Amino acid sequence: MTSPAEHMSEALSLARKGLLTTRPNPMVGCVITHNEKIIGRGWHEKSGDNHAEINAIHDVLKNLGSNAESALENSEMYVTLEPCSTTGKTPPCSEAIKKYGIKKVFIASEDNSQDGFANKADGIEIEVGLLREDARRLNRGFFSRIEKNRPFISAKMGVGLDAGIALSSGESKWITSSESRKDVHKMRAENDAILTGIGTIVADNPSLTSRDSGYDEDKVMQPLRIVIDRNNKLTGNESIFQVEGNNLIFSSNQNIDSHNTDFYPNPSNKEINLKEIVQYLAKEKSINNLMIESGSGMFDALLDEQLIDEIILYQAPKLLGKDRKSFSNLDVTNEKLSTIDFQIIETTNLGEDKKIILRPNYK
Numbered sequence: 068m069t070s071p072a073e074h075m076s077e078a079l080s081l082a083r084k085g086l087l088t089t090r091p092n093p094m095v096g097c098v099i100t101h102n103e104k105i106i107g108r109g110w111h112e113k114s115g116d117n118h119a120e121i122n123a124i125h126d127v128l129k130n131l132g133s134n135a136e137s138a139l140e141n142s143e144m145y146v147t148l149e150p151c152s153t154t155g156k157t158p159p160c161s162e163a164i165k166k167y168g169i170k171k172v173f174i175a176s177e178d179n180s181q182d183g184f185a186n187k188a189d190g191i192e193i194e195v196g197l198l199r200e201d202a203r204r205l206n207r208g209f210f211s212r213i214e215k216n217r218p219f220i221s222a223k224m225g226v227g228l229d230a231g232i233a234l235s236s237g238e239s240k241w242i243t244s245s246e247s248r249k250d251v252h253k254m255r256a257e258n259d260a261i262l263t264g265i266g267t268i269v270a271d272n273p274s275l276t277s278r279d280s281g282y283d284e285d286k287v288m289q290p291l292r293i294v295i296d297r298n299n300k301l302t303g304n305e306s307i308f309q310v311e312g313n314n315l316i317f318s319s320n321q322n323i324d325s326h327n328t329d330f331y332p333n334p335s336n337k338e339i340n341l342k343e344i345v346q347y348l349a350k351e352k353s354i355n356n357l358m359i360e361s362g363s364g365m366f367d368a369l370l371d372e373q374l375i376d377e378i379i380l381y382q383a384p385k386l387l388g389k390d391r392k393s394f395s396n397l398d399v400t401n402e403k404l405s406t407i408d409f410q411i412i413e414t415t416n417l418g419e420d421k422k423i424i425l426r427p428n429y430k
């Protein structure tokens with residue numbers, strides 16, 4: 068491998084190894100080259116552990132032994148995110164990069180939460196922007212939290228051919244194929260938190276855990292489950308209070324006796340504003356990626372507030388009947404609706420179903 072883009076691409080692959088473990092930190096990968104050959108690789112595994120750059124330097128020291136320091140002095144580093152220049156849980160990477168005399172640093176994407184590696188890197192040549200879009204996509208939740216003060220928000224829906232999400236009885240289990248359900252469990256594992264509406268809790272009593280995702284179960288961190296309960300319908304007996312993982316409840320009833328539950332500290336919840344909630348999740352809970360698994364009530368409210376970044380539809384070849392519940396009931400005469408259209412980003416087959424990823428275009 069010789070091209071800078073290939074080296075950065077390898078750094079991005081290394082970064083992806085942290086998919087389930089780095090939160091709330093971003094995924095970061097790094098390779099170090101000497102005479103265009105890779106001499107060290109590193110990635111960030113979890114908050115508090117070494118950053119990718121330090122792991123890559125350690126890898127060079129291990130691989131090259133007594134020749135490592137002279138090789139590092141003439142080396143180039145490819146890192147997917149701007150190196151940190153302040154002391155967090157670990158010392159600044161900028162110091163280590165300087166200490167080992169790395170000649171040039173390629174950075175895929177800037178990190179606005181830092182105070183500028185370039186200001187601290189006197190004498191080091193820096194090139195920013197190689198595979199920037201890929202690097203930003205990889206950490207879209209982190210960038211959303213840092214730049215928009217809210218998580219990246221993905222809404223998942225299992226729908227029939229007629230856009231039904233439940234039978235008239237409210238029953239919605241088993242609409243989609245086992246392949247789609249497995250994909251949803253994967254999606255749950257990849258998100259920091261899941262927000263649902265009280266309507267879904269009452270109708271389905273879901274546990275909202277990630278099971279059978281295909282990922283190494285030891286690595287899966289159960290997403291935080293978030294329920295907005297404006298009319299105090301939760302009793303404490305629901306499945307979310309019995310299963311592994313934690314809950315965060317927005318409700319004025321803070322008396323639910325549960326070992327795995329926190330309550331939003333402001334109980335005057337009749338006025339709960341969805342924008343404030345998602346900002347609170349970013350600021351106070353460091354949530355990068357938020358998944359929505361709700362019925363149309365919560366989905367429409369979020370869409371109306373332009374808070375959904377991506378919709379994932381699992382469409383099954385079934386009809387749910389004329390009195391079905393639909394995935395959206397936004398009023399078509401609502402002026403705002405005409406200002407939302409959707410772009411299909413990707414369509415794949417999953418078992419008998421189609422998985423359709425859409426992006427709302429808000430104007």
Ligand SMILES: NC(=O)c1ccc[n+]([C@@H]2O[C@H](COP(=O)([O-])OP(=O)(O)OC[C@H]3O[C@@H](n4cnc5c(N)ncnc54)[C@H](OP(=O)(O)O)[C@@H]3O)[C@@H](O)[C@H]2O)c1
Nearest residue numbers: 224225232233237239264266267270361362363364365368
């Ligand atoms: N197929 C699928 O993928 C899928 C997934 C989930 C659910 N479902 C089905 O969907 C149905 C439930 O739908 P649903 O619409 O009743 O449930 P929902 O979307 O889970 O919850 C609706 C509730 O959200 C609350 N809400 C609405 N706007 C709000 C706002 N601006 N701020 C805060 N809270 C707000 C309201 O609660 P208050 O009443 O407290 O005001 C409303 O009753 C069930 O039949 C379930 O099986 C299907």
